[in-house]
Amino acid sequence: MSPTQLRFDLRLIADMVAPKTRVLDVGCGEGELLKFLRDTKKVDGRGIELSMAGVAAAVRQGLSVIQGDADTDLKDYPAGAFDYVILSQTLQATRNPREVLEQMLRIGKHAIVSLPNFGHWRVRLSLLARGRMPVTSSLDFTWYDTPNIHLCTIDDFIDLAQAIGARIERGLAIDSSGQIRPFTPPDWKANLMGENGLFLLGK
């Protein structure tokens, strides 16, 4: 797979991963990031995926993926088992985001988290102007039919990271045109302009 074929947000995550490391991708889908990391960075990758179709597709490609759930299955792994634990666009769909994040940093030296930013100006404007729950390109669900039960803003996430004693090693805000803006919190502009946030956390 050439780098250009990998989904844009996954490519940004891949850039944060050092070669020849151990990676756990939580919510790995069909394993496209794991496959990319294996093929281009010789990463020893594992995945957890909720959907059986996703798991089957990943295993068919020779990837080590199990059917499981971020909320319940991270506790099985021993501390420090991985160099990176990745959670892409999934934290907001977990039942207990704080515990998931704590578990990620227990079993991994680093955690990489990407999330849709509920503080993005479009979201704010949508609620302010229309008085309705926002449905945007990165939050493409109606309120009654959404997996996103714990939405947060970039600033909210930074608060959580600090609350559990995580160190934010890198922060990226990605705006709706795909522009990437590195930032160091606190950064009000990142929280307003970033449609998505991407974080590399350490302990």
Next chain:
Amino acid sequence: MNLPPVLAPGGIDPRTQACSTAELGPLKLDCGVVLERITVAWRTYGTLNADKSNAILVCHALTGDQYLADSHPVTGKPGWWHTLVGPGNLFDTDRYFLICSNVLGGCMGTTGPVEINPQTGKPWGLGFPVITIGDMVNAQALLLDHLGIEQLFCVVGGSMGGMQVLEWAASHPRRVFAALPIATSSRHSAQNIAFGEVGRQAIMADPDWHEGDYHSHGTNPHRGLAVARMAAHITYLSEPALHKKFGRKLQNRQNVTYGFEADFQIESYLRHQGSTFVERFDANSYLYITRAMDYFDLAAEHGGKLANAFKGTPVRFCVISFTSDWLFPTQESRAIVHALNAVAANVSFVEIDSDKGHDAFLLDEPEFHKTLQGFLDGAAEHRGLLPGRSVDS
């Protein structure tokens, strides 16, 4: 079973005519008994490569045997995984060297209760020591020593075969590169032990059993063994599969007969399953092998914690279960996966959507086969086994 040891001295044993046998040993059993010499009967498919790195050990289930891919010498039926084995097939015989041996305690040529006890000159019968899954695996290890194979590329098996796979990975981790336990469990559940006991009691209740000494009495507890098989066979299927296949359909009749003939197709089917089974299987073997399954408890062997069985394991695992399997349900596989995660092992786990019950691992399930293929290909790549003729690699 009207097969050896009824055999005349020097006669040809049809069970092992089309396979290899060797005298191996000694084998120290878990019960403490030492068998100085055992016979192991096995079949191979494909060619062992120069560095002996392409061997796959296929472990058969309770009533399976070494005739994985060719026709059975007693029944003439095709091998139990014959659709998966061959050149260019899932178990590609151009790429891999497959070994399948009859388990210790079995009745297709490997030492078991039907064979002659060298000390008495008579069949072992109930004099045969009680064996375990670990003993079966150690007998297979003797065979690998005999074949000069230090490490298997893969160990694969379903049901009791899966128990052997887990035992292999736990007790000989350096001899296994990849492990594929399918539709199995790290321990026999109370429900499984219960079904095993029903089968054993059916055999023992048959007056022709004679405390296991039926050979000297010239009898065969085939009725008891057939009932055992019928009861067990139900556990291999699922209610939806039974409903789809048979429903309440009647067997060659328009109305029920108000009697106890096989009015229903399902009855007729089960009776057929029972009566064909006794032609190829030994009743005492059935007792011993089901007992070995009952005793299997990998966690208990490792201080009560399943994860301890796999501590530091270098083995790549792929655990597979089937949604409608109620004999070895998915939660049993999940417990294995949790234990493997606890030691950060390399593990894949797929639950295949199927309505065919436990037997799904023997049937045409495309999703299952694609998963097997993907895992094998991935593992082969890591092991440096190239596709194509193994002899060229």
